[in-house]
Amino acid sequence: MKVLMFGWEFPPHITGGLGTACFGMTRGLAKQGVDVIFVVPKAYGDEDEQAVSLRNASGIRFDLTDKEYKEYWERVKYLEVASNIIPYVGPEEFQKTVEAKKKTGESFSSNVFSDQYAFSGGYGPNLMEEIARFALVGSALALKEEFDLIHAHDWHTYPAGIAAAKSSGKPLVVHMHATEFDRTGENVNTLVFAIEREGMEAADRVITVSNLTRRIVIERYGIDPGKVVTVHNAIEQNVTREIADIKRAMKDKVVTFLGRITYQKGPEYYIEAAHKILQKDRNVRFVMAGSGDMLNQMIERVAQLRIADRFHFTGFLKGDDVDKMFALSDVFVMPSISEPFGLVPLEAMRINVPVVISKQSGVAEVLEHALKIDFWDVDGMADSIYGLLHYNALSQMFKKHGKIEVENLKWENAAVKIKEVYKSALEAVK
Amino acid sequence: MKSICFYFQVHQPYRLRTYRFFDIGGNHDYFDDYNNRFIMQRVAKKSYLPMNSILLDLIREYGTAFKVSFSISGSALEQFESYAPEVLDSFRQLAETGNVEFLTETYAHSLVALQSENEFKKQVQMHSAKIEQLFGLKPTTFRNTELIYSDEIGRMVADMGYQLMLTEGARHVLSWRSPNLMYTNAIRPKLKLLLKNFRLSDDIAFRFSRQDWEGWPLTPEKYVNWLTESAADSETVNLFMDYETFGEHQWAETGIFKFMQQLPGRIFANSEFGFATPAELGQQLQPFSAIHVPHAISWADEERDxxxxxxxxxxxxxxxxxxxxxxKVKRCTDPQIQKHWLQLQASDHFYYMCTKWFSDGAVHKYFNPYSTPYDAFINYMNVLADFTMRVEENAASLNDDFKAFKQAVSDVSEKAEKVARITAKATRKKVKETVAKTKDLRFEDIKEMSDASVKKLLKEIEAEELKLALKGAGKELTEKVIPNLGKRAKKKFDELEDEVRKVKKSDIKKVRDNIEKKLKDLFG
Incomplete structure (x- = not known):
């Protein structure tokens, strides 16, 4: 079986969990005998191509006098309307990009119809234009490549998926890693919502990363439940990242939050729980690692509660520093208000850090050895953290079984399920 | 003659380096040495050195008629010593002219006056000693960090023995009164106060180069006119400002140096003003009234709070x-901890955390190492977390040392007691043995005996014998025996008086021997 897969990012050039998930998934599929042609807007040349054959959309030229492309363009041109909408990664990244471009005097506009097009592959102000161009690439590649089925990840690639399906007549599977509701709460961007819905409606099968997401897809987007299948994400095994032998310089226990500091991640509930614990036990240090539009507000809250001597902010962490942070942690907390899946707790568990996660996260559906609380239940969160810090038997059990549990969340297993979905999609079009 | 009193503030803090969460507990190196050196050397070159040389020239030109005063923070002095010793030399030259007064302040340029009287006094004493050591002059005038003042702070300063202090002539404190007079503290009237004339000071310090200001360009002529205008109710116009005004806040290109070079000459020629140091004014001027400042004021911003x-x-x-x-820091013996304790108190760290200017975007940027107050806060708290751990460790180890010492003392005393007990036992035994040896009791020993024993003995002896035995015995012995005689025996004894007048010595001896024998029988 051969799959034409569209993604927006691929390791090592990633900004979020999407690229990581795509990478693991393609490796799992390779083990199940599925070949993948993976298309990204911009390839850097240092991607791991063991499991996929990578296609760089920036390298594909168009002859726009060609009638066929013009015809296809009619179908995707609605994308042209919005050229700077709130992008995927949130306002602060958007603002940074706009400012940087202003400084360099770089223009926002370029022509989708030019012979050659340089994708940024990011989530900047030209996002909508890039998505449109990516769709053109999709339809071109669909005519050139040989494959059985199309698989598109998240809304950015849905127009490309639809275009490829239309020009090739092959079945389409779209994969919902996150919905617009997860990203923005109720302040949904209607254009993004429309692209998501159109993608799912055009698809023969929709894969959601959790039942939580599946419910949103059915209830909020009105998608036929019969074609929506949950395949939980997994985690890359045998990762040979060396976790340096980090000497703990502090004798206090350390509790960590790691993620974007935005409304959806529930940072304020974590702070309130920290405050409760510190009233009982001063020998704990809390860390909030990450950056985001709510960071300053959170700093003020911590100062206001007079716990800043025990509550630390690290700013955005990358690579080694993330591992270092886990190595220093005794408990990891993910209090997300809405989290389609949530990979970070699995990373923590893999290196023996017990976790407290919100019930409003997809990962809560697959984990046994994690303490689960409602994101708003500050008392429950405080209790859980306190318990893991003080009752050795509990944390030991969680460490031991948690690690085993994570080791069983293999992409190979997820790939089996995905392959099943492929089969049913192929059946459906017959 | 009316006076102009110049006081220049010289301060550079120890700025922190970027100190991350991961540094806590492992890295005790808090300060950005590179940047601190860079800034110190830059300001020295642009401001301190050229301005010192201008002042020196003016003093040479006008002799004792031109005077100024400085307050230099401890952290600035230390950084001169490390990074720009030539600046220290030029201040020494100014000190040697005798026309320059050096004020004292808190060593750390801290806000400690708002927090702790003890620590405040310590830092003032430290600073005063440092000034004396460097310039050979013992400061007699006090100025607090950022001219922060309240009745209570004035009270503390007066109680340290200072008779003069500088502060801001804040409008909400003075109301209709002029800043150009001498005032006193409301609690300790002995403490005189010189107040900053903020309008004329800020004309130079803040507005000098502002082209949208109606006074621009400011010339010495214009400035002397303003001085004269405000002179009606004046005894002194106090011009207090940051020394970095010259060459750093106001660049050389603005003409600030030239302005200062020409100003004194213009003042001497066209006005009734002369120059005086704060200490001189403290001697000369009579207080106008007390001012009441229940809530602290400072020289900062519009609010002066x-x-x-x-x-x-x-x-x-x-x-x-x-x-x-x-x-806890007080109990620490580590000199590095004591040094960092001072450096972390500098008011600048808290200034960087100010959010007042955030809204209008006009962030105070003068050598502020942080882009936002939040960055400043996080960095400071990270450093403070590490510092706290060190203080607690040091205090704990001292505590351990103390406990160990106490234990040692108690061990030693226990052993000593044991030894003492053994010695005492041995001594007692020895005494007993000695006593046993001397059981050979003599007649003379009677005087050493208890009354009860004497009574017991007397029962065994006939009155005649006793009479005889006491013949020639010492007064002491007689007085020991007589009161112990029973009534009847006493009577008999007295009756015998005359009969025994003439007796042989040998008879006495015989009787005494007999008594000694009885003594041995009874007590031996």
């Missing part, structure tokens, strides 16, 4: 957590 350093949650949290360590 503390909100540049304290008041928002970030500042209050950092300030509170810092001073919560005071008692």
């Amino acid at each position: 503390l909100t540049a350093w304290l008041g928002n949650d970030l500042q209050d949290e950092a300030f509170g957590k810092l001073y919560a360590l005071e008692e």
